Amino acid sequence: MLVAFDLLDxxxxxxxxxxxxKVDDxxxxxxxxxxxxxxxxLVGQRALGRRIGGRLGRWMEAAARQLAPDQRAEPIRIPYELVANVDSAxxxxxxxxxxAERPLETFLRRHLIEHIPGASHES
Structure with a gap:
């Protein structure tokens, strides 16, 4: 397996x-x-920021840290033994x-999407 080709992104x-x-790292x-x-x-903006590196990577990590409930938390880890198959996904x-719940998506859902009329899945 070529990790960069078969897994990343x-x-x-x-x-x-x-x-x-997406697989960020x-x-x-x-x-x-x-x-x-x-x-x-590894999943999330913290993992992607570390992978990208430089000023942009540090900015991504800092933004993710601000949105996370626990600002010391590490990137989301999915143990590889949970992977059943790798193809185009x-x-x-x-x-x-x-x-684990993804902090950015949780923040956006709570502070933006839930406030959009009709965004609820309830009938």
Whole structure:
């Protein structure tokens, strides 16, 4: 697998096909023999900011930090063992409800989308 080509910026879908976000970065750990092993997909503006780096990356991380309930929180981690399949998207073996809530989307929903008339899914 070519991590940069096969994973980065791919859409993440839960087991029902509901989108969760995109793979913004990945995390590796070294095994006992010193071989890198892919352990997690990183999601969110903090992970993307770190990947981009420089002034723009720092700005993205700072903005994400301001929107997060816990400003010390790290990027969202999805353990790689939850990945069921990788094709044009990354398919997970769990539903979105089992994953961490994304701070930017939560902030936008609470402060913007919920205030739009007709935005509720209730009938």
């Amino acid at each position: 791919r859409q993440i879908l839960d087991r029902t096909g509901e989108p969760y976000g 990945v995390e590796f750990m070294l095994d006992a023999d010193g071989v890198p092993v892919l352990t997690a997909l 990354v398919h997970l073996s769990v539903e979105v409800s089992a994953l």
